[in-house]
Amino acid sequence: MAARKAATAGKATKTRKRGVVGTVFKALGVFVLLVVLYQAWLFGWVVWYAYQAPSSTSVMRNELSRLQAADPNRRLQYQWVDYGGISNNLKRAAIAAEDANFIEHGGIDWDAIERAYEHNRQLAEATERALARGRKPPSKPVRGGSTITQQVAKNLFLSNSRNYVRKAQEVVITYMIETVMSKERILELYLNIAEWGEGVFGAEAAARHYFRTSASNLTAYQSARLASMLPRPRFYDQHRGSAYLASRTDTLVRRMAGTPIP
Numbered sequence: 001m002a003a004r005k006a007a008t009a010g011k012a013t014k015t016r017k018r019g020v021v022g023t024v025f026k027a028l029g030v031f032v033l034l035v036v037l038y039q040a041w042l043f044g045w046v047v048w049y050a051y052q053a054p055s056s057t058s059v060m061r062n063e064l065s066r067l068q069a070a071d072p073n074r075r076l077q078y079q080w081v082d083y084g085g086i087s088n089n090l091k092r093a094a095i096a097a098e099d100a101n102f103i104e105h106g107g108i109d110w111d112a113i114e115r116a117y118e119h120n121r122q123l124a125e126a127t128e129r130a131l132a133r134g135r136k137p138p139s140k141p142v143r144g145g146s147t148i149t150q151q152v153a154k155n156l157f158l159s160n161s162r163n164y165v166r167k168a169q170e171v172v173i174t175y176m177i178e179t180v181m182s183k184e185r186i187l188e189l190y191l192n193i194a195e196w197g198e199g200v201f202g203a204e205a206a207a208r209h210y211f212r213t214s215a216s217n218l219t220a221y222q223s224a225r226l227a228s229m230l231p232r233p234r235f236y237d238q239h240r241g242s243a244y245l246a247s248r249t250d251t252l253v254r255r256m257a258g259t260p261i262p
């Protein structure tokens with residue numbers, strides 16, 4: 001009798017274990033299916049944006065929510081303009097400033113990422129040494145390794161947050177974009193949705209906000225100055241007399257001449 005009870009209990013335990021394992025696998029299957037469906041949904045939007053201008057982006061919506069928390073009547077400055085309506089000066093300046101290998105790479109510039117990592121590591125070490133000695137830390141900005149295509153992916157669908165899940169999704173969308181869109185379309189999107197100040201998005205709004213002109217009429221100097229603002233647009237919107245901004249602008253003006261555009 002005792003042996004029979006023990007055998008019955010053993011079978012019940014095995015059954016429960018199989019049930020738990022089955023539930024875990026089912027849950028995992030549902031999760032994988034949801035991830036695949038989400039990627040398919042994103043890919044559909046990528047195809048849509050290959051031909052249609054976005055009325056807004058994820059980053060725009062987040063910024064508008066932030067601004068309207070303080071002022072419910074606040075609106076963004078944003079106006080789409082086609083590729084031909086954007087000065088070639090700004091196209092060259094943006095590539096020279098943000099992604100020198102834009103024409104050649106397939107979406108991710110791994111060499112640029114490595115250079116950015118090394119630069120930021122050295123900057124962090126220099127900052128630690130300066131603070132330890134009671135000195136002012138270096139004023140050099142942290143360098144990003146994101147390509148123009150990656151920034152389009154982030155601006156359209158994601159956010160400015162920094163975490164591994166978001167970066168992984170950014171890489172996936174980046175390759176989707178490079179698969180579906182031409183370099184010209186990617187640059188057109190980038191220049192139209194890039195943030196250029198508090199509530200200021202796109203080349204047309206930036207040209208009018210800073211220089212009271214259109215995106216098509218931007219000079220080489222104006223374009224270089226706008227491109228220099230891209231890493232910290234809200235900061236430079238409030239600190240237009242920055243010495244670094246002036247120096248960076250002069251550097252880009254010299255670099256732009258040899259920069260190819262699609």
